[in-house]
Amino acid sequence: MSGFGLYVKFVARPGxxxxxxxxxxxxxxxxxxxxxxxxxxxxxxxxxxxVVWVTEVWDSQAEHDASLTAPGxxxxxxxxxxxxxGPPERVELRPAGGKGVTAG
Amino acid sequence: MSGFGLYVKFVARPGxxxxxxxxxxxxxxxxxxxxxxxxxxxxxxxxxxxVVWVTEVWDSQAEHDASLTAPGxxxxxxxxxxxxxGPPERVELRPAGGKGVTAG
Numbered sequence: 001m002s003g004f005g006l007y008v009k010f011v012a013r014p015g016x017x018x019x020x021x022x023x024x025x026x027x028x029x030x031x032x033x034x035x036x037x038x039x040x041x042x043x044x045x046x047x048x049x050x051v052v053w054v055t056e057v058w059d060s061q062a063e064h065d066a067s068l069t070a071p072g073x074x075x076x077x078x079x080x081x082x083x084x085x086g087p088p089e090r091v092e093l094r095p096a097g098g099k100g101v102t103a104g
Numbered sequence: 105m106s107g108f109g110l111y112v113k114f115v116a117r118p119g120x121x122x123x124x125x126x127x128x129x130x131x132x133x134x135x136x137x138x139x140x141x142x143x144x145x146x147x148x149x150x151x152x153x154x155v156v157w158v159t160e161v162w163d164s165q166a167e168h169d170a171s172l173t174a175p176g177x178x179x180x181x182x183x184x185x186x187x188x189x190g191p192p193e194r195v196e197l198r199p200a201g202g203k204g205v206t207a208g
Contacts, residue, residue, distance in 0.1 A: 005147050007111060007157070021200050032203030039143070039204035041161065043109050043197035053111070053197055055159055057145065057204070093147035093157055096125050099136030100143035100161070100204055 003038065003101065004061040005093030008054040016083040017044065020052055023080045028054075030072050036063025038101050050085065057093075057101050107142065107205065108165040109197030112158040120187040121148065124156055127184045132158075134176050140167025142205050154189065161205050 012020045021042055028040045036059035045051035058064040067073065095101055116124045125146055132144045140163035149155035162168040171177065199205055 005145075007159075025201050028202035037203060039145075039202075041109075041143075041202040041205050042200045044200055046196035046198055052200075053195065054202075055111075091157065092150035094150055096146045096148055096156075097129050098132035098143075098145040098158075099141060101145050 002060070003095040004058045004064050005039075005095045006054070006056040006064070007091040007093065008056065009089040009091075010052040010054070010080075011048075011085045011088075012050045012052060012083055013085045014050060017050055017052060020080060020083040023076060023083065024052060024054060027073075027076045027080075030070070030076070031067050034063070034067045034070055036060060037067065057095050106164070107199040108162045108168055109143075109199045110158070110160040110168070111195040111197065112160065113193040113195075114156040114158070114184075115152075115189045115192075116154045116156060116187055117189045118154060121154055121156060124184060124187045127180060127187065128156060128158060131177075131180045131184075134174070134180070135171050138167070138171045138174055140164060141171065161199050 010020060024042045028042055031037055031040045039055055039057040041055040043053045128146045132146055135141055135144045143159055143161035145159040147157045
């Protein structure tokens with residue numbers, strides 16, 4: 001499979017996780033409509049009260065990168081930034097297959 | 105959304121990642137057929153050559169836990185254990201929604 005995957009860890013400022021989840025769910029709605037996006041799942045951490053993890057799987061990295069400049073993306077990034085305690089961390093992945101993704 | 109999510113990090117013994125990916129893809133095929141399994145995606149880490157990450161999303165933790173004793177699960181665990189450099193690590197998640205999962 002030749003796809004591109006990410007786990008992105010966002011740390012919200014204290015008390016701002018719910019607002020951050022809302023912004024990221026809006027992003028999921030927009031990004032999910034972009035060609036090549038297979039997964040964009042927003043998750044709260046069960047053990048870290050300020051942490052949100054986003055799971056992404058794309059047909060290619062190019063399509064992921066293009067989504068960051070798609071219409072509406074910049075506005076969402078501006079909404080999210082004040083809610084963050086620091087820059088997001090990324091785990092870069094090469095999906096090999098499984099339930100819920102299509103082989104590349 | 106009331107689902108249950110996991111990122112599971114497996115560290116393979118040197119040179120055993122490909123064999124581990126194969127075992128986990130077999131597990132994805134079996135587990136993906138179990139009621140309540142929305143996602144079971146096997147990923148290679150891009151930056152850590154011995155690491156495999158599995159992304160799971162379930163309708164409930166109970167259904168996830170039941171899958172560990174489903175037919176064939178014990179055999180797959182026995183196949184995977186000798187390939188591992190240590191015990192898997194888990195990030196427990198509460199999916200909030202997005203592209204690729206259904207709201208609980």
